[in-house]
Each structure stands twice: as structure tokens, then as C-alpha cells.
Amino acid sequence: MTSSVESSSAQSNSHDDSQEGFRTPTNLTLMKYLQELPDAERPPNPLQQQYHTGRVPNSKAGDGKPRLLLMGQRRSGKSSISGVVFHKLPPAETLYIETTIRVKKESMHSFMDFQIWDFPGHLDYFDPAFDVDKIFDEIGALIWVIDAQDEYLDAINRLNATILNLQNSYPNINIEVFVHKVDGLSEDYKMDTFRDIIQRVQDELSDAGYENAPVSFYQTSIYDHSIFEAFSKVIQKLIPQLPTLESLLNSLCANCRIEKAYLFDVLSKIYIATDTSPTDIGSYEICSDYIDVVVDIGEIYGWERPNENGESESEIEETGGTDCESLITMERKGNNYLYLKEINKYLALVCLMGDDSPAEKKALIDYNVGVFQKALSQVFPFSNGTNATTT
Amino acid sequence: MNSGKRQKQRKVLLMGKSGAGKSSMRSIVFSNYVAKDVRRLGATIDVEHSNIKFMGNLMLNLWDCGGQDGFMENYLTHQREHVFSNVAVLIFVFDVESREFQSDLVDYSYIVQALGECSPQAKIFCLIHKMDLVTARLRLPLFEERIEFIRGSSEGFKDSVDFFATSIWDQSLYKAWTQIIYYLIPNASTIESLLQQLAEVIDARELILYERTTCLMVTHVTRGLEGQNPFTDRFERISSILKTHKQSMARHTGIPAGSANFAEMQIKTSRFMFFITRLTENTNLAASIPPSEQVFNAARVNILLARHRFAELDISNKPRAGLSHAYQRTSDDKELADIAAGYVGGKA
Numbered sequence: 001m002t003s004s005v006e007s008s009s010a011q012s013n014s015h016d017d018s019q020e021g022f023r024t025p026t027n028l029t030l031m032k033y034l035q036e037l038p039d040a041e042r043p044p045n046p047l048q049q050q051y052h053t054g055r056v057p058n059s060k061a062g063d064g065k066p067r068l069l070l071m072g073q074r075r076s077g078k079s080s081i082s083g084v085v086f087h088k089l090p091p092a093e094t095l096y097i098e099t100t101i102r103v104k105k106e107s108m109h110s111f112m113d114f115q116i117w118d119f120p121g122h123l124d125y126f127d128p129a130f131d132v133d134k135i136f137d138e139i140g141a142l143i144w145v146i147d148a149q150d151e152y153l154d155a156i157n158r159l160n161a162t163i164l165n166l167q168n169s170y171p172n173i174n175i176e177v178f179v180h181k182v183d184g185l186s187e188d189y190k191m192d193t194f195r196d197i198i199q200r201v202q203d204e205l206s207d208a209g210y211e212n213a214p215v216s217f218y219q220t221s222i223y224d225h226s227i228f229e230a231f232s233k234v235i236q237k238l239i240p241q242l243p244t245l246e247s248l249l250n251s252l253c254a255n256c257r258i259e260k261a262y263l264f265d266v267l268s269k270i271y272i273a274t275d276t277s278p279t280d281i282g283s284y285e286i287c288s289d290y291i292d293v294v295v296d297i298g299e300i301y302g303w304e305r306p307n308e309n310g311e312s313e314s315e316i317e318e319t320g321g322t323d324c325e326s327l328i329t330m331e332r333k334g335n336n337y338l339y340l341k342e343i344n345k346y347l348a349l350v351c352l353m354g355d356d357s358p359a360e361k362k363a364l365i366d367y368n369v370g371v372f373q374k375a376l377s378q379v380f381p382f383s384n385g386t387n388a389t390t391t
Numbered sequence: 392m393n394s395g396k397r398q399k400q401r402k403v404l405l406m407g408k409s410g411a412g413k414s415s416m417r418s419i420v421f422s423n424y425v426a427k428d429v430r431r432l433g434a435t436i437d438v439e440h441s442n443i444k445f446m447g448n449l450m451l452n453l454w455d456c457g458g459q460d461g462f463m464e465n466y467l468t469h470q471r472e473h474v475f476s477n478v479a480v481l482i483f484v485f486d487v488e489s490r491e492f493q494s495d496l497v498d499y500s501y502i503v504q505a506l507g508e509c510s511p512q513a514k515i516f517c518l519i520h521k522m523d524l525v526t527a528r529l530r531l532p533l534f535e536e537r538i539e540f541i542r543g544s545s546e547g548f549k550d551s552v553d554f555f556a557t558s559i560w561d562q563s564l565y566k567a568w569t570q571i572i573y574y575l576i577p578n579a580s581t582i583e584s585l586l587q588q589l590a591e592v593i594d595a596r597e598l599i600l601y602e603r604t605t606c607l608m609v610t611h612v613t614r615g616l617e618g619q620n621p622f623t624d625r626f627e628r629i630s631s632i633l634k635t636h637k638q639s640m641a642r643h644t645g646i647p648a649g650s651a652n653f654a655e656m657q658i659k660t661s662r663f664m665f666f667i668t669r670l671t672e673n674t675n676l677a678a679s680i681p682p683s684e685q686v687f688n689a690a691r692v693n694i695l696l697a698r699h700r701f702a703e704l705d706i707s708n709k710p711r712a713g714l715s716h717a718y719q720r721t722s723d724d725k726e727l728a729d730i731a732a733g734y735v736g737g738k739a
């Protein structure tokens with residue numbers, strides 16, 4: 001996998017390109033915004049930056065794919081999470097997953113490439129028999145899964161031991177704690193458990209002299225959208241362009257009166273960025289469900305037809321799948337409600353429209369989304385087609 | 392045209408052993424439940440009636456008959472006439488996991504007998520239900536085996552009974568119910584020919600007429616190459632997609648699922664264009680057309696113009712006094728007002 005090469009050159013040009021694209025009367029367009037982005041928001045050293053490795057300073061092996069390590073007690077739900085999020089496994093079918101015997105490594109190929117390593121729960125991750133460096137070398141995030149329906153003190157002890165172990169050699173690892181299986185808990189009990197776990201982890205770490213450890217906590221379940229939301233946030237931390245993406249989305253929202261805009265990885269339904277207005281799981285849900293609708297209908301009617309008028313299908317095929325656009329108008333409001341636009345092979349923009357966004361705004365949306373799409377192709381230079389699949 | 396305005400009441404019995412899944416499927420198809428909600432349902436006491444209006448004059452008069460032994464006995468004795476007369480369709484649900492298939496068969500044959508006496512013209516649909524609980528590999532052989540036995544107990548209905556393998560966890564439920572509804576619609580062929588004409592005018596590849604609340608397909612027209620579409624299950628699949636989306640919108644907007652309707656959904660790609668829009672009071676029209684803005688815009692206008700012709704086929708808007716009043720659901724007046732507003736000239 002060598003896609004890092006094209007990233008550096010294209011990225012260093014991006015600002016020149018954007019000037020060229022800025023040729024509109026509106027002084028609120030995105031291109032203008034991109035032009036005015038402070039340099040601080042660009043990766044500090046474009047030439048060395050491997051854009052898809054994220055903020056991972058300890059890349060030694062250099063295959064460039066950030067790793068997501070799934071660790072935790074036995075039966076805490078690690079393999080289930082990997083199956084549901086990355087293999088579309090129906091949640092009910094995780095009941096039949098067998099215990100993991102050896103580390104299961106998988107590669108995901110999408111807008112960025114990353115690996116998921118699903119560990120067996122019963123392993124001692126620092127057993128000298130393991131090459132610790134091999135595990136934590138190229139790490140993007142360590143996801144520690146805790147079964148909230150089970151006794152969790154042992155899980156916390158092991159988590160803390162792991163964090164302390166990593167503290168010196170790999171201080172920049174993002175540690176993400178999934179307080180998992182919260183679907184079975186009452187609202188009150190859920191909150192209490194969540195707070196208790198956070199408290200215990202933080203107290204013990206600071207007792208051990210480790211203040212401000214880079215640990216984040218999430219409440220998750222495979223039976224609703226929460227696991228996808230949590231994964232979205234984990235992945236976002238690994239995308240160095242996040243601030244740029246957020247600014248672009250903020251500006252798009254302001255210009256088109258969009259209430260909430262998400263940039264989705266269509267396959268996994270992880271969102272890699274959203275505008276900086278407050279998110280709630282409800283907005284994520286409706287947008288994520290909407291992708292299902294569009295993808296399904298796209299599959300049903302996007303089948304490869306035999307030539308109709310002697311016209312070559314192959315032309316269409318090259319662009320096929322990257323040009324989808326969809327809009328839903330609600331009956332009660334008469335307004336635009338949901339909007340989806342495929343941005344490139346992997347990403348789609350999904351927007352919840354504000355109440356004051358009548359159908360006539362469509363032209364404005366078209367224009368600004370076009371600009372957004374262009375800006376994005378500079379942020380993610382691979383997206384304009386063929387080189388994305390180089391291996 | 393006047394005859395087209397009369398409602399056709401069609402009595403449908405939903406029967407089978409207690410716990411077979413009758414009320415579950417009814418709630419999912421007709422009341423916007425999602426599959427995981429049905430665990431909350433209790434056993435049905437006696438008979439639960441519901442009335443559902445459909446496209447094309449059809450008024451479904453659904454009898455969800457509680458399947459506990461006491462009730463079953465009652466239907467076959469004291470209430471025999473009352474339950475089994477004037478039946479258009481009997482839907483009998485078999486739980487595929489039942490440990491007492493023999494006794495299920497005996498129940499079934501009693502009911503078939505009663506039906507043969509009181510409504511010999513009725514049609515029977517047998518659903519072998521909860522198929523999700525069977526390993527994929529064994530589904531088909533098991534289904535065929537059951538068909539064999541059930542047909543054997545179907546007496547006079549032997550040659551006309553239809554079978555479906557169903558589960559509330561996938562679109563098979565919609566497939567079965569689509570067939571049942573299609574059987575019941577009195578003027579399906581009129582609707583179809585009207586739809587065919589429309590499809591030709593707008594150069595559609597496919598038109599599908601969906602009932603709005605249930606998202607069940609009423610009928611469809613497929614033209615040209617679309618006939619080779621490899622997704623032969625697409626009609627029930629779209630039903631299921633639309634239903635799920637309706638629920639998702641309802642959850643998000645806080646509007647009850649029954650009224651969380653979109654005015655239009657459009658999807659444009661380089662291979663096709665697609666939209667779903669309201670056609671009549673009770674129906675939505677889904678259209679798949681070639682990828683051309685021109686065709687797309689013309690299609691929308693033409694559908695708007697064709698609306699009133701379909702509305703004539705739709706069920707009467709003005710309920711007759713008395714009896715039929717009971718069958719109008721409360722939300723209707725509001726919906727009617729919405730339609731009226733729609734006709735005046737686009738958005739109110």
C-alpha cells in the first residue's frame with residue numbers, strides 16, 4: 001500500500017487550486033473559506049505527513065495503516081463489535097460468535113486504510129512471548145471494551161495496568177474505553193455505572209502518578225447506533241484533516257441553512273466529520289438510516305443493464321456510484337428535510353435541513369455542495385478516482 | 392364511475408395456534424411496529440378487529456383471532472356462523488418451531504371444515520412462520536415437507552391453497568402480504584392498465600404503486616429491459632425499506648409513524664433516476680426512469696396530472712353515514728385537508 005505518495009504532492013498544491021476555483025459573486029462560498037484557513041490547520045509538514053496515519057507519532061514499521069486494537073475481558077463483546085461495525089453482522093447473530101483464540105487482524109480499505117486487531121480476552125497483552133512493539137507500533141487507538149452488565153473491577157484493573165505499561169513507550173496512544181452492552185441497563189443504572197467506571201480509572205491512574213491520561217469514555221451497544229457513533233469519534237481523532245473538514249462543513253451549513261451536516265463513510269456508516277454544532281444521536285440515526293435507503297435502492301436499480309441504444313455502458317461505469325444525489329421532502333412541512341450527495345467513492349455528505357430551507361434553495365445547495373466537493377478532493381486527493389486502489 | 396366509489400368490505404380471518412405470531416405480523420404490517428417491539432404483545436383475547444382502507448375500493452376487515460384453545464373451541468361451536476360466514480380470505484399461521492405439528496394440523500382441519508361449510512368461495516393462505524429460527528440450509532426442505540402435510544388436510548381447498556414461508560425479521564412477511572392484498576383488490580386490472588398507460592407516457596422503466604400506511608405493493612408495471620432486473624425480490628424489499636424509513640423519520644421528528652410521510656423522495660444517479668411521491672389518498676407511486684433530468688421533470692408533471700384518474704379508483708373519500716363511519720380512522724380528516732391543499736397548486 002503506497003497511497004501515501006500522492007497525498008503529499010497533491011496536498012501542497014491545494015491552496016493554489018482553491019484560488020482557481022473561487023470565481024463566484026457570493027462572498028460566502030466555501031472556497032473563499034478554504035482560502036482563508038489559517039496555515040495552522042494544515043498538517044504541519046506536508047511532505048512527511050502520511051495523511052492517513054493520523055496523529056500517530058510512533059510509526060516505525062511504516063505500512064501506514066493505523067491500527068485499532070480491540071482489547072478487554074473475555075466475552076466483553078470485542079468480536080461482536082468488529083462484526084457489527086465492519087461486517088454488517090446482524091446484532092442478534094453475535095450470540096453465536098465463538099471465543100477468539102488468536103489475534104484476528106483485518107484490513108479495512110476506505111477513505112483511509114486501517115486495521116482492526118481483535119484480541120482474545122484471556123491473553124496477557126504484555127506477556128514476554130509477545131513482541132509488544134509489534135502490537136503497539138503503528139497503533140491508532142486502543143479500544144478497551146468493558147461489559148457494563150458484568151462485574152467490571154477486574155476489567156478496570158487490567159485496563160489501568162495496560163495504560164501504565166504503555167505510558168512511557170507510547171504516550172500518544174488514544175485510549176478509548178467502551179462501556180459496552182448498556183442496552184440491558186436502566187437509564188439510572190447506566191449513568192451510575194458509567195460514572196463509576198470513569199471515576200475508578202481516573203483515580204487509580206492519578207494515584208499511580210499518571211495525570212491527564214489520554215483516555216476517553218463512551219457508552220455503547222451493538223443493538224443501536226451508539227457503537228457506530230463511538231467508532232466515528234474514535235476514527236475522527238485519527239484524521240489530521242478533521243479541523244479543515246469541520247470548517248468546510250460549518251461553512252456549508254451556514255450558507256445553505258443546513259441544520260446538521262455529516263460526512264459519512266458509506267460502507268461502515270461511520271461519520272468522519274460533522275459541523276461543530278452540537279450533535280445528538282437522533283440526528284446521526286436518521287442520517288445513517290437514510291444512507292441505507294439510498295444504498296439499497298441504488299443497488300436495486302443500479303444494476304448493470306445491457307446496452308440500450310448501442311450506447312456503451314462502460315463510460316457510465318467509470319463514474320458509476322460516485323454521483324448519487326438524493327432529497328426527501330416532508331409532507332407536513334413541505335420543506336426539504338434530508339439531503340444526500342455522494343462525494344467520492346467512499347464518502348457521502350448527508351444533511352438535515354433546517355426548517356427555513358424551502359425547495360427553491362436547491363440551486364444554492366447544488367452550488368455550495370459542488371464547491372464543497374471540490375475542496376474535499378483537495379483535502380483527500382486520492383478521491384478523484386483510479387489511484388485510490390493502488391496496492 | 393359511481394360503482395367505483397362503493398367500498399368493498401372484505402373479511403379476512405387471521406388464525407392459528409396461540410403464539411404462532413398472528414398479532415405480531417398484524418402489528419408490523421398494519422400498525423407500524425418494528426420487529427423487536429412485538430415481544431411486548433400479550434396473547435389476544437377473543438377477536439381483535441381492525442379495518443384498513445386500501446387503494447382500489449378495498450376495505451380490509453381483519454379478524455385477528457386469539458389462538459388459545461378455549462377461544463378456538465368457541466369459534467368452532469357457538470360463534471361458528473358469526474366467524475366463518477362471508478369470509479373472503481383465511482390466513483392460517485403455522486409456527487414452524489411448534490412441537491405439536493400434528494395437533495396444529497388437527498386444528499387447521501377443523502377450521503377448514505367450518506370454512507368449507509360457511510364460506511366455500513373463500514381463499515386460504517397458509518404461512519409457515521418464524522422461518523428465521525430454522526437454519527438456512529433446512530428452510531426449503533422443511534417448508535416443502537410442511538406444505539405436503541397441510542395440503543393433505545385442506546379438503547375442498549386442496550388445490551387453491553397458497554403457501555408462504557415468513558418471518559417478521561425479513562421481507563418475506565411483505566412478500567406474503569403483498570400477494571394476499573393483491574388477491575383481495577377488486578379492480579386490480581383497471582389500476583394496472585391505468586398504470587401501464589402512465590408508464591408509457593412518462594417513459595418509466597418501472598412504476599410501483601404502494602399503499603401508504605402499510606407500504607405494501609398494490610401492483611406494478613415493468614417495461615423493457617427492467618424486466619431483466621436481477622433483484623426479483625425488489626418489490627417487497629422496497630416495502631421493507633420504506634417502512635423502516637418511515638419509522639426512522641417518525642422517531643426523529645416526533646410525528647407518529649402513521650403520519651410521518653414524505654411528500655417526495657428522489658434519488659438521481661448516472662444509471663437511473665428514481666422517485667416516490669404521493670399519488671392518491673392511500674397510495675404512493677414509485678417510479679424508476681432513465682437518467683435524464685428532462686424525463687424526470689416531465690414524469691413528475693405527468694404524474695401530477697394523472698392523479699385525479701387514480702383518485703377515482705381510490706376508495707370513496709366521503710364515508711357513507713352510519714356503518715362505514717366506524718371504519719374511518721381519526722387521522723383521515725386531516726389527511727383529506729392535506730390532499731385538498733395539494734390539488735390547489737402545489738405547496739400550501
Ligand SMILES: Nc1nc2c(ncn2[C@@H]2O[C@H](COP(=O)(O)OP(=O)(O)OP(=O)(O)O)[C@@H](O)[C@H]2O)c(=O)[nH]1
Binds near residue numbers: 078098100119183
Ligand atoms: N446485550 C448485549 N450483548 C452483547 C453486546 N455486544 C456483544 N454482546 C454479546 O456478548 C457475547 C460475547 O461477545 P464476543 O464478541 O464473543 O466477546 P469477545 O470480547 O470477543 O470475547 P473473547 O473473544 O472471548 O475475548 C455475545 O453473546 C454477544 O452477543 C451488546 O452491545 N449488548
Ligand SMILES: Nc1nc2c(ncn2[C@@H]2O[C@H](COP(=O)(O)OP(=O)(O)OP(=O)(O)O)[C@@H](O)[C@H]2O)c(=O)[nH]1
Binds near residue numbers: 560
Ligand atoms: N423468531 C420469531 N419470533 C416471532 C416471529 N413472529 C412472532 N414471533 C414471536 O412470537 C411470539 C408470539 O407472537 P403473537 O403475535 O403474540 O402470537 P399470536 O399468534 O397473536 O398469539 P395469540 O394472540 O395468543 O393467538 C412473540 O413473542 C413474537 O416475538 C418470527 O417471525 N420469528
Ligand SMILES: [Mg+2]
Binds near residue numbers: 100
Ligand atoms: Mg472475541
Ligand SMILES: [Mg+2]
Binds near residue numbers: 413
Ligand atoms: Mg395475538
